[in-house]
Amino acid sequence: MKQFIIVALLFVAFSARAQTFQKDWNKVIRYENEGRIKSANSETEKILKKATAHNNHVQIVKCFFYKSKFMHVLEENAQVKILSNLNRIKEKSSIPVQAILNTVYAKCLTSYVAQNSYKLYTRKDSRDSTSNFLLWSVKDFQKEIAQAYSKSLEHDEVLKKTSLEKFEQIFDFINADEFKHETVYEYLLRENIEYHGRQANNNGTSIDNKILFATTDAFIPIDFSFIDNEEFRQTLELYQKLEAVNPSLRNRLDRIIFCYSRAQGKDIEY
Template sequence: MKKIIFLLILLTFFIGNSQNYENQWAKVIQYENDLKVKSANEEVEKIYKKAESTHNEVQLIKTFFYKSKYSQTLEEDSKSKIISNLQKQIQEVSTPSKAILNLIYAKILRDYKRNNYYNIERRTQLDSTENADFLTWTLKDFESIINKTYSNSLENEIILRRTPLSNYEQIFDFFSLENFNSTTLYDYVLKENIDYYKYLIHDWELSEDAKSKITKPLLGLDTEFKTLNFDTISNNSIQKVVQLYQKTDEHSKINEMDLDRILFCEREIIKDKNILLKVLDNFQKRTDDSLLIQKIQFEKAIIFERQASKEKNKFHNAKAVAVLDSILSSEKKSNAFKKAAQKKYQITLRELDIEMQGYSYEKENTRAFVSYKNIDSIKISFYKAPYSKFNALVEKDSIVNDFILKNKAHLTKTYRLINLKDYFEYTTEIVLPNLEIGNYIVVITDLNDKEKKSGIYYEKFQFLILVCWLMKVIQKFFIKHLTENQENQLKIAF
């Protein structure tokens, strides 16, 4: 009975303690929303002291995530305190927690170096001493310590591989990892290291002969890739990234790190999108992971879109849309799904620009220059307006709309535009109708906009006895259109 009572008391303590942290973090978020960074940091400091006293490493690490956000706006003393506390906790926490704190420490140093680069660059080596305060470090010191800190985060690999990332779920509440539960802490730390060295890469080229020797294993399966020697790669940062990719877990099935690796290697080393397309096709056939397939398909769509041109690969935009439609037909609403919906909207966007000459004689055949994309036909309507009301009509959209609803168009003409369904912009000229002397509101509508989601666009014209004076020499009409299917996709809650 006593044991049961003790367990109930213990359970009540942990629940209450957890709720207390939630209340404190709610205050932090509210301060952030109110742009009160100093108050938010003070509240985080309270959580830090509490977590330290109760040895709650997860909450302790979470405070440093938030402190790293605030470090750019805080005073030097506050930054020094954050770094000092980090250095202290790195020595005291468990091995898995140490890895995460090393990443946070490296990020804070990188941010400080970037934001204070000019002042740091002016420091001389004499100002720097081993283990001195970071306020005295030179650029060389920062680079050396940042590199070492990232390296330290990968220590004790076996322990990190055995630690599920879900153990630190409370820390990553603002991350959107789709495979969170199957990811180890080592996977996360390794990816952060890879991203860091990617950031250091500058323009670099490998000879065609050297490329031909390493392309297949570099973009191949995991077993081929891990046996490759990269002595031919002279760029230290690229070599480091590729070597880190080789440290991923042994696996027979294609995974997300494989995709990340081949995209990197193609972009920085091979630089051949046609080869990449073939590799992506092969990878897609070798996996049954639906979320990974969506990501592979999205990369293929991006390649098709970027290769599309009127002179070459004329229908690659159409291929991109077809691949995007395949992603959007899935019931799983991943990040790739969301990006596919956005990309399809961009490619299929309906656009129209019209330029008209500034002067025209009465009854003259006047031409207009039309630039359009994804539009089949337009209708131009001329509404004759009394001179006394003409200038007031275009002061507000509501007045114009009311005038159009209550009056019949004096003249309307439909124009068919050639649409090759290749999603490119084209230009043409149209002959405007002859008009008698008068003042007109000109309305342009997209005839294919069945749901009238694009609305109507108007300008005002004055046709005088001898000339037609356009109040604006160039009228530009920009039509944005979403099909019902696109609009539904973009409204999906992610």
């Protein structure tokens, strides 16, 4: 249970690339490798103060990730405090950072549900009466997770103008060139697609495969309000938004692969 935050943050790289903070992070990494977690945490606190003074949101977020990792070693029942810290940092951050942290928050909650479902399914809904997630039911978590993903796409005009490269210090990307040409908005659209796509199915709605596998120009203007399954409909609408901002072959193929996996055995027509 203690590892749920760390598992949820696997997509974040704990590398020290920023030149301004390079020596500071080297100390943290050295202490951690030596097993001196208290010293590593203390050095991270110093970096946090420095980053706060410089209003460096990326470094502040990086400090949060490290402190969360150390907190699991140094403190009992760290989950509540970690999420409280996350929400506090999110409120004080820039719009792009807030959006990214909303997905982090959603992933944390998703991981917790996966590891504790045997307990959660016996609880009654309690979201309206408490902010303590340790008392939430599965439905409470699902509602909170969905809201967090939805919030991550707010202020889309700002996110479309923000390069993901600005956050390379806290992200681990295999394809560096692709990373440099992607916006925060595109990244968050893919995160939302992954979330809704996992729950999507096409049971009960007849759809012409020519629509699902259409070219980008033909796919974008389609009205999918006739689809019964909400998650399937939302996923298709998210793909429309993704291809509208970046009509790349990769994005079209991703959409086609997703639609094919949900085709419910229907013949594919081109």
